[in-house]
Amino acid sequence: MSDAAEQYILGIDIGASRTAFGLVSWDGKIFYPEIIQSKVEGALLIDRLLSVSEKILGRAEAERKEVLGIGIGSPGIVNSQEGIVIAAGNLPELFGARLKDIFEQKFQLPVSVENDVNADAVGEMVFGVAKGQRHFVVFSLGTDLGGGIVIDGRLYRGADFIAAEFGHLTLDLGGKRCVCGGYGCAREYISGAGLAERGREELPGESLALKMVGGDREKLTSKEIFQAWQKGDPDATRLVDEFGKRFGALVSNVMKVLDPELVILAGGVCRAVPEMVNLVVRWTRHYYFPIPKLPEFCLSRFTKEDSVLGPVAVFMVERRSDQSACSPKKNK
Numbered sequence: 001m002s003d004a005a006e007q008y009i010l011g012i013d014i015g016a017s018r019t020a021f022g023l024v025s026w027d028g029k030i031f032y033p034e035i036i037q038s039k040v041e042g043a044l045l046i047d048r049l050l051s052v053s054e055k056i057l058g059r060a061e062a063e064r065k066e067v068l069g070i071g072i073g074s075p076g077i078v079n080s081q082e083g084i085v086i087a088a089g090n091l092p093e094l095f096g097a098r099l100k101d102i103f104e105q106k107f108q109l110p111v112s113v114e115n116d117v118n119a120d121a122v123g124e125m126v127f128g129v130a131k132g133q134r135h136f137v138v139f140s141l142g143t144d145l146g147g148g149i150v151i152d153g154r155l156y157r158g159a160d161f162i163a164a165e166f167g168h169l170t171l172d173l174g175g176k177r178c179v180c181g182g183y184g185c186a187r188e189y190i191s192g193a194g195l196a197e198r199g200r201e202e203l204p205g206e207s208l209a210l211k212m213v214g215g216d217r218e219k220l221t222s223k224e225i226f227q228a229w230q231k232g233d234p235d236a237t238r239l240v241d242e243f244g245k246r247f248g249a250l251v252s253n254v255m256k257v258l259d260p261e262l263v264i265l266a267g268g269v270c271r272a273v274p275e276m277v278n279l280v281v282r283w284t285r286h287y288y289f290p291i292p293k294l295p296e297f298c299l300s301r302f303t304k305e306d307s308v309l310g311p312v313a314v315f316m317v318e319r320r321s322d323q324s325a326c327s328p329k330k331n332k
């Protein structure tokens with residue numbers, strides 16, 4: 001077997017909007033990065049996942065790169081033991097998909113499958129801002145809101161792989177029905193799609209954010225709302241204050257359950273808004289116990305391209321624990 005540094009893992013991070021691919025070396029360098037749209041009219045996502053993977057693995061083979069396996073991150077509830085997506089509200093095509101079996105049969109390589117934000121949490125521990133941290137949580141804010149929990153240096157999945165569904169904690173007792181079957185879920189307010197929806201419903205016609213999209217409410221995204229807020233627009237400020245309050249209340253609730261030492265804010269929406277940490281800390285302080293010390297808050301440094309590091313880290317951690325389980329003499 002060759003040197004570990006010359007071994008590679010194919011990482012696939014399936015997102016609600018975009019899916020990233022990359023071949024990752026053991027020390028975290030990404031080769032052949034590729035990003036595709038997750039939803040394409042008339043084309044099945046799983047078929048496209050397989051064909052892009054085949055292309056990247058073909059390149060690796062041509063350049064004599066030794067590939068150890070494939071790590072996949074998927075939105076929704078994922079049975080990571082069997083590699084099955086149990087539910088995925090944003091990508092119904094993945095409901096019940098046996099991704100581990102499908103990829104193992106096609107490529108004859110070992111495959112790990114994990115919830116995308118759980119994978120992000122492991123990625124932060126191996127390659128990111130949580131190196132050396134034992135107790136931390138990840139709030140990943142993109143189109144949707146996801147969560148990840150690490151307790152005592154290990155990913156916490158719960159009894160049925162449902163843990164850390166922060167986006168589906170109830171924030172509004174009289175709220176709307178959610179895709180998950182619950183009501184008033186946090187993601188209706190704290191997510192890119194949720195904030196945009198609030199903007200469509202509540203912004204007056206002459207407000208700055210709507211002007212940015214030519215007055216077309218359907219085109220409004222969270223991006224324009226945050227940009228208008230950064231310029232001091234009062235209508236956007238009302239929306240973002242409400243967003244910050246709810247986000248702070250949610251983070252504070254999670255902190256009261258888990259008492260983390262670090263809170264990581266990740267995902268495309270947090271990346272685009274550098275003020276997010278201050279906004280969340282301000283409102284978390286408001287709702288949390290009045291003690292002087294809060295955990296550390298920081299932004300993830302991972303971009304969409306880097307998101308493949310999460311599922312790759314999951315594969316690496318599983319492989320390490322497999323190896324230690326097979327060769328007990330290596331353990332003290």
Ligand SMILES: [Zn+2]
Pocket residue numbers: 167168178179180181182183185
């Ligand atoms: Zn829900």
